[in-house]
Amino acid sequence: MTSKDTNRTGPGGQASKEAVKSADRAHVFHSWSAQGQIDPLAVAGGEGSYFWDYDGNRYLDFSSQLVNTNIGHQHPKVVAAIQRQAARMCTMAPGFAVDVRSEAARLIAERTPGDLDKIFFTNGGTEAVEHAVRMARLHTGRPKLLSAYRSYHGATSAAINLTGDPRRWPSDTASAGVVHFFGPHLYRSHFHATTEAEECARALAHLEETLAFEGPESVAAIILETVVGTAGVLVPPPGYLAGVREICDRLGIVFILDEVMAGFGRTGSWFAADLFDVTPDLLVFAKGVNSGYVPLGGVALSAAVAATFDQRPYPGGLTYSGHPLACASAVATLEAMAEEGIVENAARIGETVLGPGLRALAARHPSVGEVRGVGVFWALDLVRDQATREPLVPYNASGAANQPMADFAAACKRGGLWPFVNMNRTHVVPPCTLTESEAKDGLALLDDALYAADAHTTAGTAGVAGTADIAAATGVRDLRAGRLL
The missing domain is CATH 3.40.640.10 (Type I PLP-dependent aspartate aminotransferase-like (Major domain))
Structure with a gap:
């Protein structure tokens, strides 16, 4: 057995996390990415509105991957x-x-x-x-x-x-x-x-x-x-x-x-x-x-x-x-x-849970400039200042200029919510099969994570210096392991 063949399987014959990551980094060329600057999550499986990694961390999929798993994972x-x-x-x-x-x-x-x-x-x-x-x-x-x-x-x-x-x-x-x-x-x-x-x-x-x-x-x-x-x-x-x-x-x-x-x-x-x-x-x-x-x-x-x-x-x-x-x-x-009745469910969840819930978040968080959407197709326009509508990050920002959005996305993932983030926006695009309880869980996690964005607004968050302090101050929920961060 050569060195290339080592550590390829874990318990039960399933490919190990290390093998998956190693093969990915060695051979997969990823789209829209600087190859040396990415660290893809190794995913072990998914079902319904969730997917999970090899460490057992479970994520509520508010991205539907690339807004396509309308009926959820593994129907x-x-x-x-x-x-x-x-x-x-x-x-x-x-x-x-x-x-x-x-x-x-x-x-x-x-x-x-x-x-x-x-x-x-x-x-x-x-x-x-x-x-x-x-x-x-x-x-x-x-x-x-x-x-x-x-x-x-x-x-x-x-x-x-x-x-x-x-x-x-x-x-x-x-x-x-x-x-x-x-x-x-x-x-x-x-x-x-x-x-x-x-x-x-x-x-x-x-x-x-x-x-x-x-x-x-x-x-x-x-x-x-x-x-x-x-x-x-x-x-x-x-x-x-x-x-x-x-x-x-x-x-x-x-x-x-x-x-x-x-x-x-x-x-x-x-x-x-x-x-x-x-x-x-x-x-x-x-x-x-x-x-x-x-x-x-x-x-x-x-x-x-x-x-x-x-x-x-x-x-x-x-x-x-x-x-x-x-x-x-x-x-x-x-x-x-x-x-x-999946189409009808998407309409109902959007009208009765996601729409009202996201508007309630906007009233609480200075980083939310506008809520817009329909069904299970929503976006929060994140801003530095609600009055001027200055975006939270510049158009097409990267590197240090994009840090506010990176902090927000990291806070989502720590809590067990997988977001869809683009420029100064986070999109709320879960499966059309999302249940009311899952929608409410997701809104709660989004609520917690938005404090990371609030820290970068002109209003700021009094006494909170960064995302680690924000998590401690707000008790960010963690659906992955049922614990506070």
């Missing part, structure tokens, strides 16, 4: 469906008609708004965006695309150029035919608005002006996240999406809604578009369609866009389009969501 019906499908048919090329592929498409189309009845399957959200914009360009014969700042649409060629946050910068070719504009965000309004109605009207006017200067006859599509996800859980004001729909109709532009993060129960409805009574021409999905158990995404096409390719071949495809294991997991996920 038994979906695990069983994957096992059954693997025993019967692991894979089949996309050119064949396969029962689980057809059924997954039917169940998705049954839930999409309007006439979005044809489903093109991909392996994830980024590929779905790539194909949606290709379809739009071919359908219209136009080259240009418009997308919003404060957005994320993926990391491959077209998708990263569509993205409106700093992850785009290193890969932006400045030649991809993408123009960015400002969408509505009243709390940090680009339009000096004071009401939702003003913000909506001025954002639509800005979009119209951008189109006028770009030449609407050159624009193939406008793509928006129905509810903006990673950039802050930005719920559009009433009338905005309907206004974009009207502009697209008037100018012959394809309207694409990206529901990779917002879809399949996250907002308390099957799709966020349902909340605004808007039907796009193309709807992009992934993540929640099967809770990420097997990679799957797709595009739902309107009848008009689909008809473009009735006699003209669509020039695109993937070896794993509609992979049987992925589709089987989607069928089981959608059936479980319907049978167990």
Whole structure:
């Protein structure tokens, strides 16, 4: 046995923590990371709203991993469906008609708004965006695309150029035919608005002006996240999406809604578009369609866009389009969501527990500038000063400049809460299956951890110098081991 083979298993034959960490550091190249500056947690398992490490520390998953485990970890019906499908048919090329592929498409189309009845399957959200914009360009014969700042649409060629946050910068070719504009965000309004109605009207006017200067006859599509996800859980004001729909109709532009993060129960409805009574021409999905158990995404096409390719071949495809294991997991996920009332649970928990609870935290903590969200899709905008709305950390902060958010995240994890943190925000995005008691536990842990953020505000926390003192002063709860820190 060589040195590479030592210490590979622990009790019961399970890989040891040390072996997992060692192999990760030696061989795994992690996304969006400086490889020498990260120390990934070694995860041993998960169930429902929790996952745990090799030391037995349990974490309430308020991130849903990457906002995708909508039905929680290890849902038994979906695990069983994957096992059954693997025993019967692991894979089949996309050119064949396969029962689980057809059924997954039917169940998705049954839930999409309007006439979005044809489903093109991909392996994830980024590929779905790539194909949606290709379809739009071919359908219209136009080259240009418009997308919003404060957005994320993926990391491959077209998708990263569509993205409106700093992850785009290193890969932006400045030649991809993408123009960015400002969408509505009243709390940090680009339009000096004071009401939702003003913000909506001025954002639509800005979009119209951008189109006028770009030449609407050159624009193939406008793509928006129905509810903006990673950039802050930005719920559009009433009338905005309907206004974009009207502009697209008037100018012959394809309207694409990206529901990779917002879809399949996250907002308390099957799709966020349902909340605004808007039907796009193309709807992009992934993540929640099967809770990420097997990679799957797709595009739902309107009848008009689909008809473009009735006699003209669509020039695109993937070896794993509609992979049987992925589709089987989607069928089981959608059936479980319907049978167990999971979408309704997300709406109820958001309205009766998370929304009121987060607003109560905002009233207590000087670090919370704004609470926004719907269903199990929420964000706290953390600030240094509530009056000036100065963010708790600068835009795209790193290193020492990001210490306030690092302190807050560390406090969450010490208590047994796994947060989703981006820039100056923490997102509250637990599974759609979250129970009322789990939601209340999570809010209590979040309450404790926010004192770490409060210490960095202009108001400060009298007599508390740092996160260690804050924990001692407030008695931070620890769900991992049932103890006070």
